[in-house]
Amino acid sequence: MPEDKEVSVNVILKPNDLYNPFLWSWRNLFRWVVSIVLCRVVYDVFFSPEASLRSFPDQQAIGTLVVVLTVFIVLGLLLFPYLRGIASFKQHPAFSKPTHYVFSADGVHFDREDANGDFRWSAFTRVYETRGLFIFQQTSYTGTYIPKRCLDSQTDIPRLRQMIQEHFRGKYRLRVD
Numbered sequence: 001m002p003e004d005k006e007v008s009v010n011v012i013l014k015p016n017d018l019y020n021p022f023l024w025s026w027r028n029l030f031r032w033v034v035s036i037v038l039c040r041v042v043y044d045v046f047f048s049p050e051a052s053l054r055s056f057p058d059q060q061a062i063g064t065l066v067v068v069l070t071v072f073i074v075l076g077l078l079l080f081p082y083l084r085g086i087a088s089f090k091q092h093p094a095f096s097k098p099t100h101y102v103f104s105a106d107g108v109h110f111d112r113e114d115a116n117g118d119f120r121w122s123a124f125t126r127v128y129e130t131r132g133l134f135i136f137q138q139t140s141y142t143g144t145y146i147p148k149r150c151l152d153s154q155t156d157i158p159r160l161r162q163m164i165q166e167h168f169r170g171k172y173r174l175r176v177d
Contacts, residue, residue: 005104005105005163006102006103006104007102007103007104007151007156007159007160007163008100008101008102008103008152009100009101009102009103009146009150009151009152009156010098010099010100010101010150011098011099011100011101011145011146011147011150012096012097012098012099012150013089013095013096013145013147014096014147015082015085015086015089017132017133017145017147018085018088018145019081019082019084019085020082025130031077031078032078034077035073035074035077035078038070038073038074039070039074042066042067042070046062046063046066094112094114094115097112097113097114098112098113099111099112100112101144101146103160103163104163105163105166105167106118106120106121107119107120107121107123107167108121108136108144110144119136119138119144121167121168121169122169122170123138124136124137124138124144124168124170125137125138125139125170125171126170126171126172126173127164127168127170127171127172127173127174128172128173129161129172129173129174129175130175131175132147132148132149133145133146133147133148134146134148134160134164146160161174161175
C-alpha cells in the first residue's frame with residue numbers, strides 16, 4: 001500500500017474534544033433551547049407581574065426554591081456533560097495518553113504505550129465529522145475521536161474524508177468545506 005494512501009495521526013485527547021457547550025451541534029442546540037424555555041416558563045409562572053404565586057403567603061420561599069431548582073436543571077443540561085468528560089479523563093488516564101492512528105484501505109491501526117490493535121472499517125457503525133473532529137462510532141456510547149488539530153497538515157482532512165467515502169459502508173456525515 002503506498003504511503004500517500006494512508007493518513008497518520010498522533011492524538012492526545014482533551015476534555016474539550018469530547019464536549020464543549022458553546023460549539024454548534026444539534027444536541028447543544030437542544031440543550032440551550034430547553035434551558036431557555038425552562039427559564040422563560042419559570043419567569044412567566046412565578047415572577048412575572050401577573051403571576052398567581054404572589055397570592056401565596058410564602059411566595060418568597062417558593063420563588064427561591066424554584067430559582068434554585070431551575071439553576072440546577074440548567075447547569076445540569078449545559079455543564080454536566082462537560083464535567084462528566086473531565087471526570088472520565090481523571091478516572092481513565094488512558095484517555096489522555098498519546099495514541100498513534102494510521103488510516104488505510106484496510107481500516108484503522110492504533111498504537112498506544114499500553115495497547116495496540118486494528119479496526120476494520122466494518123467495526124464502526126457511524127462516522128461523523130464536526131468542525132473540530134472526526135468521530136468513528138463503534139456503539140451508541142463508544143467511539144474513536146480524532147481531533148483535526150492533531151492532523152499533520154490541512155491536506156490530511158480531505159484525504160481522510162475520501163478514505164471514509166471509499167471504504168466505510170455504514171452511515172457517515174462529513175462536512176463539505
